[in-house]
Amino acid sequence: MTVIGRPLDRVDGRVKTTGAARFAAEHPYPGLAHAALVPATISRGRITTLHTGEASAVPGVIAVLTHLNAPELKPAPKVTPLRLSSLVSGTSVGYLQTDEVHWDGQPIAVVVAETSAAAREAAALVRADYAPAPAMVDFAAAEADARPQRGNPLMPGEAKKGDAEAALAAAPVALDLRYTTPPHHHNALEPHATTAVWDGDRLTVHDATQAIDWFRAHLAVRFGIPAADVRVLAPFVGGGFGGKVSIWPGTILAALAARATGRPVRLALTREDVYRTVGGRTPSIQRVALGATRDGKLTALVHTSVTRTGRVGGLPEQVTSQSRHLYDAENIFLRQSIVPLDLLSNTSMRAPGESIGTFALEAAIDELACELDLDPIELRMRNEPAVNPMDGKKFAHRMLREAYAVGAERFGWHERDPRPRSMRDGRWLVGMGVASAYHPSWRFAANVTVRLSADGTVLVRCGFQEMGMGGATAQAQIAADALGVPFEAVRVEYGDSALPMSPNAGGSAQTASVAGGVLEACGRLKRSLAAMARRTGGDTPETILRRANLPYAEAAAGSDTRFGRISGQVRFMANLLREQRRWVKAASGAQFCEVRVDPDTGEVRVSRWLGVFDIGTVVNAKTAASQLRGGIVMGLGMALSEETLVDPRTGRIMNAGLAEYHVPVHADIPPIEVSFLDDPDPTMPLGILGAGEVGITGVAAAVANAVHHATGTRVRDLPITLDKLL
Amino acid sequence: MAEISLRVNGSAHELDIQPQVSLLDALREHLGLTGTKKGCDQGACGACTVLADGERINSCLAPAVQYEGREITTIEGIGHPLQEAFVHADGLQCGYCTPGQICSAIGMLAEHKDGMPSAVTEHLAVTGGELDDAEIRERMSGNLCRCGAYNGIVSAIREVAG
Numbered sequence: 001m002t003v004i005g006r007p008l009d010r011v012d013g014r015v016k017t018t019g020a021a022r023f024a025a026e027h028p029y030p031g032l033a034h035a036a037l038v039p040a041t042i043s044r045g046r047i048t049t050l051h052t053g054e055a056s057a058v059p060g061v062i063a064v065l066t067h068l069n070a071p072e073l074k075p076a077p078k079v080t081p082l083r084l085s086s087l088v089s090g091t092s093v094g095y096l097q098t099d100e101v102h103w104d105g106q107p108i109a110v111v112v113a114e115t116s117a118a119a120r121e122a123a124a125l126v127r128a129d130y131a132p133a134p135a136m137v138d139f140a141a142a143e144a145d146a147r148p149q150r151g152n153p154l155m156p157g158e159a160k161k162g163d164a165e166a167a168l169a170a171a172p173v174a175l176d177l178r179y180t181t182p183p184h185h186h187n188a189l190e191p192h193a194t195t196a197v198w199d200g201d202r203l204t205v206h207d208a209t210q211a212i213d214w215f216r217a218h219l220a221v222r223f224g225i226p227a228a229d230v231r232v233l234a235p236f237v238g239g240g241f242g243g244k245v246s247i248w249p250g251t252i253l254a255a256l257a258a259r260a261t262g263r264p265v266r267l268a269l270t271r272e273d274v275y276r277t278v279g280g281r282t283p284s285i286q287r288v289a290l291g292a293t294r295d296g297k298l299t300a301l302v303h304t305s306v307t308r309t310g311r312v313g314g315l316p317e318q319v320t321s322q323s324r325h326l327y328d329a330e331n332i333f334l335r336q337s338i339v340p341l342d343l344l345s346n347t348s349m350r351a352p353g354e355s356i357g358t359f360a361l362e363a364a365i366d367e368l369a370c371e372l373d374l375d376p377i378e379l380r381m382r383n384e385p386a387v388n389p390m391d392g393k394k395f396a397h398r399m400l401r402e403a404y405a406v407g408a409e410r411f412g413w414h415e416r417d418p419r420p421r422s423m424r425d426g427r428w429l430v431g432m433g434v435a436s437a438y439h440p441s442w443r444f445a446a447n448v449t450v451r452l453s454a455d456g457t458v459l460v461r462c463g464f465q466e467m468g469m470g471g472a473t474a475q476a477q478i479a480a481d482a483l484g485v486p487f488e489a490v491r492v493e494y495g496d497s498a499l500p501m502s503p504n505a506g507g508s509a510q511t512a513s514v515a516g517g518v519l520e521a522c523g524r525l526k527r528s529l530a531a532m533a534r535r536t537g538g539d540t541p542e543t544i545l546r547r548a549n550l551p552y553a554e555a556a557a558g559s560d561t562r563f564g565r566i567s568g569q570v571r572f573m574a575n576l577l578r579e580q581r582r583w584v585k586a587a588s589g590a591q592f593c594e595v596r597v598d599p600d601t602g603e604v605r606v607s608r609w610l611g612v613f614d615i616g617t618v619v620n621a622k623t624a625a626s627q628l629r630g631g632i633v634m635g636l637g638m639a640l641s642e643e644t645l646v647d648p649r650t651g652r653i654m655n656a657g658l659a660e661y662h663v664p665v666h667a668d669i670p671p672i673e674v675s676f677l678d679d680p681d682p683t684m685p686l687g688i689l690g691a692g693e694v695g696i697t698g699v700a701a702a703v704a705n706a707v708h709h710a711t712g713t714r715v716r717d718l719p720i721t722l723d724k725l726l
Numbered sequence: 727m728a729e730i731s732l733r734v735n736g737s738a739h740e741l742d743i744q745p746q747v748s749l750l751d752a753l754r755e756h757l758g759l760t761g762t763k764k765g766c767d768q769g770a771c772g773a774c775t776v777l778a779d780g781e782r783i784n785s786c787l788a789p790a791v792q793y794e795g796r797e798i799t800t801i802e803g804i805g806h807p808l809q810e811a812f813v814h815a816d817g818l819q820c821g822y823c824t825p826g827q828i829c830s831a832i833g834m835l836a837e838h839k840d841g842m843p844s845a846v847t848e849h850l851a852v853t854g855g856e857l858d859d860a861e862i863r864e865r866m867s868g869n870l871c872r873c874g875a876y877n878g879i880v881s882a883i884r885e886v887a888g
């Protein structure tokens with residue numbers, strides 16, 4: 001009986017429901033001290049004077065660290081493709097190494113005290129005088145300064161086929177639309193936290209991270225010690241969503257404070273600190289222009305975007321990524337432009353690029369369907385490509401037709417009267433909308449060891465990250481099937497840099513990446529057991545090991561020696577590029593939304609949701625559905641309520657808290673039905689395409705389209721708040 | 727500093743703390759009971775929910791000194807069918823909101839049993855009306871789950887509420 005696919009309960013459920021699971025801020029150490037951050041209150045300039053006397057006098061304060069007295073930190077490494085961990089720097093700033101201020105909220109001092117209450121009290125008493133410098137912080141005003149992004153082979157900043165502008169001008173039906181999305185913050189429920197402990201020149205860090213191995217490498221560089229002397233532990237992480245991929249000031253300053261004071265130090269960020277010191281999603285301004293024939297064949301597709309980075313770092317957001325793959329238009333032009341601002345770096349947040357990119361593209365397609373008087377699913381089917389539209393590459397997997405067919409049936413799409421504002425339920429206006437979900441699939445190298453003991457138990461070891469995706473459960477299922485042992489016999493160790501190296505939890509790649517390693521190691525293990533059996537006899541692993549007089553047999557995928565890691569990475573990158581030239585790989589799906597809108601107040605309630613997804617093989621139907629639901633819930637927040645407000649004069653975030661930044665609550669979320677096509681992708685380990693991010697894509701567009709259907713009003717500026725409907 | 731005695735999960739603890747220390751910090755930092763979580767420290771997320779004499783409170787907004795003489799129950803002191811039901815219904819992912827959700831649900835079930843209405847209760851005269859999904863969602867809306875495990879949480883509560 002196969003274990004893969006079964007909806008098993010997650011193996012770490014019990015420790016999480018009893019309070020036994022310890023997160024990064026919850027590790028006790030003798031002599032533990034607590035740290036608190038002091039944020040800069042200008043967006044650019046220099047600190048001229050720091051007033052720390054009052055803070056130092058607070059009872060229990062051990063140290064007030066500033067650029068005047070903090071230990072040295074080596075500079076952040078330059079980003080190079082040869083050292084992938086260089087990508088992990090949240091910013092290029094040397095924290096407490098300079099009097100320069102680069103963003104409002106940059107930590108300018110750290111207070112270390114005996115209790116967190118004393119640290120916070122003292123931190124509030126630190127004052128600074130500044131010599132401010134001119135700063136550019138207003139995204140809307142900086143649009144004209146945006147420059148086309150330089151891309152790379154994996155993430156091109158620009159793509160074109162034919163002459164899209166000319167085709168647009170000549171098209172019988174054309175639309176030229178502008179969409180905008182605001183900044184967002186991840187708001188993982190666990191605020192970032194670090195417990196840092198030095199033992200001589202060896203550093204141990206309990207951190208809330210999605211990138212254990214990269215954190216280890218980065219900390220080693222910043223503190224000038226060998227990577228082997230840094231250990232990063234993160235067996236439980238309270239949500240990440242991209243916000244815990246990069247290393248932000250808190251982690252580094254906790255280790256710096258511990259070094260300066262000779263004490264174990266815990267730095268648990270306040271929620272406000274998270275907004276001030278951890279990047280969020282960039283805002284965007286997008287243009288989508290579509291040209292089509294009267295019968296709905298796309299002749300032109302233009303999608304351009306403007307997003308921001310920070311002058312001190314950040315990622316060019318891949319806003320047009322899905323537009324390279326979703327529609328078979330004869331002429332396509334895509335361009336991403338960026339403008340650096342004097343704000344904290346932006347960072348990846350669940351489906352960076354596609355989550356906001358699908359909003360504009362999939363809302364525009366709906367607008368075109370209305371213009372053509374065509375069903376929006378039918379319009380999509382008329383433009384569903386057989387091969388990748390940009391370059392004719394093959395799709396490794398493409399099941400959008402099936403997703404829409406299954407979804408339309410299950411959701412009762414035929415009951416929809418296509419005329420806007422035509423459906424009602426009592427006083428509520430009712431609307432139904434659809435949109436496509438799309439997220440590229442990645443796989444990276446993961447090192448794994450698998451040990452089978454004579455008592456029949458199996459231990460899988462890999463330093464991957466667990467933030468709620470159910471990684472240990474899924475990998476135990478995979479190993480159980482690979483070795484033909486019961487699920488209960490497998491234990492998985494993860495969340496520790498002392499284990500074999502895992503890639504970070506990003507790009508929805510972790511399950512497939514680690515699965516690749518688990519399968520490889522299990523294959524080796526089986527082959528070595530078979531060889532042993534030929535020598536000594538025995539027909540079960542237990543009897544083979546007993547006869548060979550061995551307590552266990554072990555096999556590995558990849559090697560954690562320095563050379564092993566480098567050669568593994570090189571081999572892997574070569575493979576990745578080769579595969580990218582051959583295949584377009586992605587998870588995709590069809591999102592179906594029903595809304596109810598109050599005609600008097602403009603209040604929008606989402607009443608039903610169905611997502612039909614092609615994520616390749618479903619390893620655990622229960623946890624995979626939860627991940628996809630989680631993406632949809634975050635997408636509903638993006639559609640209806642989430643927005644980080646940045647003061648355009650000062651660059652300060654004005655709603656840095658959960659009371660003012662509105663994430664969805666229980667009452668906002670209807671039953672969300674998730675359905676899988678469950679068809680393995682032939683090019684990915686075990687056929688897995690990844691489930692962490694595709695769920696959020698298309699959600700905001702499906703809501704916007706449903707709201708338009710309900711009310712007749714198009715909102716092209718997220719979030720769709722009631723004032724925009726009145 | 728104030729010397730207080732706190733009763734937590736059935737045992738008494740003597741503490742010497744500053745009067746501004748929250749019950750949450752007293753539990754997490756002074757008593758080492760880290761099962762209760764801190765998501766915002768300002769009453770906006772519910773991660774810090776504990777029971778005080780059976781009533782759910784946000785412990786981040788509660789000064790510890792005011793809770794002398796009350797019986798505090800944290801997730802470490804709870805053995806309830808909801809815990810199993812959460813796992814089975816997958817009413818959690820990262821698990822950070824989970825202790826708060828469970829404590830809150832226990833308090834909520836008691837409130838409902840006592841006839842306390844919510845914003846979606848139609849008939850105030852009928853006490854202990856049906857605890858349908860809309861009621862559960864409304865009454866649990868003070869507990870955020872950023873992983874979006876809301877559907878699973880509601881079904882776990884529905885299952886246990888019977």
Ligand code: FES
Nearest residue numbers: 767769771772786
């Ligand atoms: S930590 Fe108390 S409500 Fe958020």
Ligand code: FES
Nearest residue numbers: 819823871872873
């Ligand atoms: S399970 Fe992660 S916040 Fe609820």
